[in-house]
Amino acid sequence: MDILKQLCGSLKPLHEAAMEQAAQRISQLTKPPGSLGKLEETAVRMAGITGSLNPDLNKKAVVVMAGDHGVCEEGVSAFPQEVTTQMVQNMLSDGAAVNVFARQAGADVFCVDVGMREELADPRLIARNVRRGTDNIAKGPAMTRREAACAIWTGVETVRELAEKGYRLFATGEMGIGNTTPSSAVLSALTGIPVEANVGRGTGIDDFTLRRKRDVVMEALRVNQPDMTDALGVLSKVGGLEIAGLAGVVLGCAYLRLPVVIDGFISTVAALCATRIAPMSRDFLFASHRSQEKGHAAALESMELTPMLELGMRLGEGTGAVLAFTLLEASIRMMNEMATFESAGISKA
Ligand SMILES: Cc1cc2ncn([C@H]3O[C@H](COP(=O)(O)O)[C@@H](O)[C@H]3O)c2cc1C
Numbered sequence: 001m002d003i004l005k006q007l008c009g010s011l012k013p014l015h016e017a018a019m020e021q022a023a024q025r026i027s028q029l030t031k032p033p034g035s036l037g038k039l040e041e042t043a044v045r046m047a048g049i050t051g052s053l054n055p056d057l058n059k060k061a062v063v064v065m066a067g068d069h070g071v072c073e074e075g076v077s078a079f080p081q082e083v084t085t086q087m088v089q090n091m092l093s094d095g096a097a098v099n100v101f102a103r104q105a106g107a108d109v110f111c112v113d114v115g116m117r118e119e120l121a122d123p124r125l126i127a128r129n130v131r132r133g134t135d136n137i138a139k140g141p142a143m144t145r146r147e148a149a150c151a152i153w154t155g156v157e158t159v160r161e162l163a164e165k166g167y168r169l170f171a172t173g174e175m176g177i178g179n180t181t182p183s184s185a186v187l188s189a190l191t192g193i194p195v196e197a198n199v200g201r202g203t204g205i206d207d208f209t210l211r212r213k214r215d216v217v218m219e220a221l222r223v224n225q226p227d228m229t230d231a232l233g234v235l236s237k238v239g240g241l242e243i244a245g246l247a248g249v250v251l252g253c254a255y256l257r258l259p260v261v262i263d264g265f266i267s268t269v270a271a272l273c274a275t276r277i278a279p280m281s282r283d284f285l286f287a288s289h290r291s292q293e294k295g296h297a298a299a300l301e302s303m304e305l306t307p308m309l310e311l312g313m314r315l316g317e318g319t320g321a322v323l324a325f326t327l328l329e330a331s332i333r334m335m336n337e338m339a340t341f342e343s344a345g346i347s348k349a
């Protein structure tokens with residue numbers, strides 16, 4: 001835990017000089033000022049993160065953290081818990097939506113077992129299990145504080161190991177049946193957003209199950225009494241192992257000054273935890289899309305992030321984040337490959 005504190009204390013702000021240089025360069029390109037909208041802001045922030053106007057984004061990674069949830073016994077998902085392991089197997093075999101989109105984006109998918117209930121003996125899985133699923137948050141804490149810190153550290157280490165292999169752009173993804181329930185609990189605990197405004201249909205639950213899911217989240221908050229000023233405590237009481245793992249991915253990226261694109265509801269709640277643990281990590285995040293999950297917009301707003309895409313998606317896995325890779329890359333190409341008014345001999349306004 002001390003090592004986590006140390007990491008958080010050593011985060012550095014964005015490179016102001018690189019951002020100024022980027023803004024200056026963009027202002028000279030052959031287009032009306034500001035006409036590339038969010039791509040312009042993205043390019044400037046990418047320069048601030050990496051310190052370069054032309055960062056190497058060749059190797060791109062989607063980190064899929066997988067975990068199980070004791071709260072599934074309350075009947076909060078439309079799918080049975082064993083689907084977590086089955087879908088991880090599917091991802092390892094390249095058959096999930098995230099694999100397809102990653103292939104298109106030229107990115108590699110890495111699945112990490114940070115908290116799966118079942119052991120999956122597959123050499124393609126990064127085996128870093130902290131514990132075999134959480135306990136039922138409606139009855140007590142999900143895990144211990146130490147386990148939550150270990151799961152966060154697993155995310156940090158995963159980024160470090162991939163960065164050593166040359167990966168320079170990251171996306172967050174997750175697999176864990178039931179994980180929209182702890183995500184809602186964490187969001188309400190950290191922001192005070194009412195549970196009713198936040199709990200959504202996840203994998204597609206019916207009205208009856210939705211009412212039950214709300215009650216379960218309220219019960220989890222009542223039983224555990226999380227302290228909104230203590231994000232690690234919130235994660236351990238009402239969170240999940242893959243949520244903590246993804247918070248660690250964000251912190252690891254911020255530490256190594258690598259851009260990280262966040263996905264839907266679960267990923268965004270994980271990122272919110274990271275920004276509460278280390279506020280400076282917020283500047284290293286890019287929001288990819290707005291998911292249909294009810295609490296997602298509020299989770300993004302709580303960090304003042306605006307998403308690039310709105311596709312009516314509600315899947316998770318990292319699917320939206322990996323789709324946004326191409327936009328980040330486009331912003332960098334714009335900054336480097338467009339002609340300037342001067343080089344093209346075009347008259348300025
Ligand atoms: C086949 C299948 C593939 C998925 N891929 C992502 N999720 C998504 O759905 C789950 C969260 O929703 P809930 O809280 O309602 O269980 C997570 O595993 C999330 O990644 C999936 C869910 C299913 C069923």
Ligand SMILES: O=C(O)c1cccnc1
Pocket residue numbers: 180201202203263264265266267291292293296313314315316317
């Ligand atoms: O927004 C998400 O990430 C999401 C929504 C529903 C189910 N799983 C994930």
